[in-house]
Amino acid sequence: MRARVFVTLKKSVFDPQGRTIVDALQSLGYQDVVDVRQGKYFELDLATTERAHAEKLAAEVADKVLANPVIESYRIEVD
Amino acid sequence: MRFGIVVFPGSNCDEDALYAARDVFGQDAEYLWHKDADLKGADVLILPGGFAHGDYLRTGAMARFSPIMAPVRAFAERGGPVLGICNGFQILLEAGLLPGAMLRNRGLKYRCEHVYLRVEQTDTPFTSAATAGQVLKMPIGHGEGNYFAPPEMLKTIEANHQVVLRYTDPQGRVDEAWSPNGSVNAIAALCNDARNVVGMMPHPERACEALLGGVDGRVIFDSIVRSPKGFALQGIGRRLQPSQTA
Numbered sequence: 001m002r003a004r005v006f007v008t009l010k011k012s013v014f015d016p017q018g019r020t021i022v023d024a025l026q027s028l029g030y031q032d033v034v035d036v037r038q039g040k041y042f043e044l045d046l047a048t049t050e051r052a053h054a055e056k057l058a059a060e061v062a063d064k065v066l067a068n069p070v071i072e073s074y075r076i077e078v079d
Numbered sequence: 080m081r082f083g084i085v086v087f088p089g090s091n092c093d094e095d096a097l098y099a100a101r102d103v104f105g106q107d108a109e110y111l112w113h114k115d116a117d118l119k120g121a122d123v124l125i126l127p128g129g130f131a132h133g134d135y136l137r138t139g140a141m142a143r144f145s146p147i148m149a150p151v152r153a154f155a156e157r158g159g160p161v162l163g164i165c166n167g168f169q170i171l172l173e174a175g176l177l178p179g180a181m182l183r184n185r186g187l188k189y190r191c192e193h194v195y196l197r198v199e200q201t202d203t204p205f206t207s208a209a210t211a212g213q214v215l216k217m218p219i220g221h222g223e224g225n226y227f228a229p230p231e232m233l234k235t236i237e238a239n240h241q242v243v244l245r246y247t248d249p250q251g252r253v254d255e256a257w258s259p260n261g262s263v264n265a266i267a268a269l270c271n272d273a274r275n276v277v278g279m280m281p282h283p284e285r286a287c288e289a290l291l292g293g294v295d296g297r298v299i300f301d302s303i304v305r306s307p308k309g310f311a312l313q314g315i316g317r318r319l320q321p322s323q324t325a
Contacts, residue, residue: 070180
């Protein structure tokens with residue numbers, strides 16, 4: 001199975017890269033883009049066919065390694 | 080006193096730290112490879128600057144899985160003095176030996192310059208020779224030194240007086256304009272609750288000789304080497320049984 005892990009800075013944490021990007025977009029005339037949050041995207045190929053196991057594995061990897069819980073949160077999609 | 084300098088693949092200030100301890104301060108000093116299982120009787124540990132394991136995921140994120148970190152953690156938990164400099168500070172945060180996390184610098188740029196720092200606490204093994212309120216000038220070189228802690232954590236850190244150094248202007252006044260990275264509460268150095276583990280973004284090992292542009296970093300080494308508290312710590316590594324550090 002494949003798991004996709006999206007890691008982003010928590011809403012309460014200032015994202016200097018996202019801020020810079022939204023400023024750049026607005027200077028290009030995209031006034032309707034009001035905010036940008038930059039994050040990280042991981043694709044995990046998993047040697048399992050069980051959805052529950054895949055979800056558990058991806059969550060464990062995200063908790064322990066891919067995300068820092070002090071500043072980041074994550075979302076997982078499995079298929 | 081015997082210094083152990085922990086070397087990760089990607090560390091690049093390990094030689095500077097060893098040079099400061101051995102050549103400037105005349106102490107025993109030895110490298111500890113990240114795959115080593117013991118601390119070779121070190122009395123004090125330095126996690127030096129650099130880019131441990133490449134810092135590809137997050138700064139310091141992979142270093143905490145290095146084998147040496149188990150005895151480092153045991154040493155820290157038994158009160159052994161541990162100093163993380165720059166990337167070493169980032170590693171201590173990721174390893175949970177210090178609270179909080181690092182973000183990209185507010186201005187997104189890698190900052191390589193001298194900064195002014197105010198000494199906030201002198202009851203740590205690395206600031207005991209300093210005086211509270213003293214202003215130090217030291218070099219920095221980092222892209223992710225924007226220290227962050229969530230509000231509740233920050234409240235605890237301040238209540239416990241764990242902020243060891245703050246970025247200030249040359250007169251020792253906290254001023255946002257003089258912060259190189261946007262750290263919350265201008266935090267440049269931090270200690271744990273037990274005060275034996277200290278992380279700092281500035282590089283004291285690069286500020287120990289006038290030839291290198293300043294000697295304000297000496298007080299950090301003087302604290303651990305020459306102060307009464309430093310002497311009290313002497314031999315702590317040798318007193319630990321191998322089973323306790325494994």
